[in-house]
Amino acid sequence: xxxxxxxxxxxxxxxxxxxxxxxxxxxxxxxxxxxxxxxxxxxxxxxxxxxxxxxxxxxxxxxxxxxxxxxxxxxxxxxxxxxxxxxxxxxxxxxxxxxxxxxxxxxxxx
Amino acid sequence: xxxxxxxxxxxxxxxxxxxxxxxxxxxxxxxxxxxxxxxxxxxxxxxxxxxxxxxxxxxxxxxxxxxxxxxxxxxxxxxxxxxxxxxxxxxxxxxxxxxxxxxxxxxxxxxxxx
Numbered sequence: 125x126x127x128x129x130x131x132x133x134x135x136x137x138x139x140x141x142x143x144x145x146x147x148x149x150x151x152x153x154x155x156x157x158x159x160x161x162x163x164x165x166x167x168x169x170x171x172x173x174x175x176x177x178x179x180x181x182x183x184x185x186x187x188x189x190x191x192x193x194x195x196x197x198x199x200x201x202x203x204x205x206x207x208x209x210x211x212x213x214x215x216x217x218x219x220x221x222x223x224x225x226x227x228x229x230x231x232x233x234x
Numbered sequence: 235x236x237x238x239x240x241x242x243x244x245x246x247x248x249x250x251x252x253x254x255x256x257x258x259x260x261x262x263x264x265x266x267x268x269x270x271x272x273x274x275x276x277x278x279x280x281x282x283x284x285x286x287x288x289x290x291x292x293x294x295x296x297x298x299x300x301x302x303x304x305x306x307x308x309x310x311x312x313x314x315x316x317x318x319x320x321x322x323x324x325x326x327x328x329x330x331x332x333x334x335x336x337x338x339x340x341x342x343x344x345x346x347x348x
């Protein structure tokens with residue numbers, strides 16, 4: 125258990141509204157990641173961070189932004205949610221060559 | 235172009251038998267490979283990994299084989315147990331890269347029948 129929590133665990137929102145998902149870790153890990161997982165698909169990297177205020181884009185970053193003002197928190201924001209962003213979102217940290225994932229947030233955009 | 239492929243969306247085996255899950259990759263820069271297991275409503279959990287300098291890594295009932303010339307790896311579970319029923323993801327990362335930026339396959343759903 126890498127001490128990763130995600131909030132909220134479930135959210136239903138409407139198209140066009142802003143949404144922020146939070147990832148919190150308790151073990152001071154530098155590297156943090158946001159993924160999305162869609163049915164029948166693997167995990168796709170949205171954004172990642174190598175430290176406070178050090179973030180970069182992954183393969184599916186369009187429509188998403190992130191912030192990391194503290195080591196323990198990595199926030200994912202959908203500025204204006206769309207139905208194509210309905211997905212399960214996983215936060216992860218990496219330790220050496222392994223990743224540890226949070227429990228996920230199921231987001232539905234109506 | 236999908237760089238990591240798991241061509242079997244699902245696999246069903248009998249308890250006690252061997253489960254073999256396959257994964258193919260296309261990027262020659264990949265040099266570290268991982269398998270993750272995922273239960274419903276949970277995040278993926280790391281299962282086993284292998285570096286490209288090896289062709290086999292074993293951990294209890296789980297063994298991963300790597301065939302670099304064929305760009306193919308497989309996960310063997312022996313003996314299979316009902317608790318192994320889950321989605322298994324293959325992932326790969328590039329030389330000198332961050333394993334946290336691995337490329338994932340689409341997953342194979344394993345069902346182990348009692």
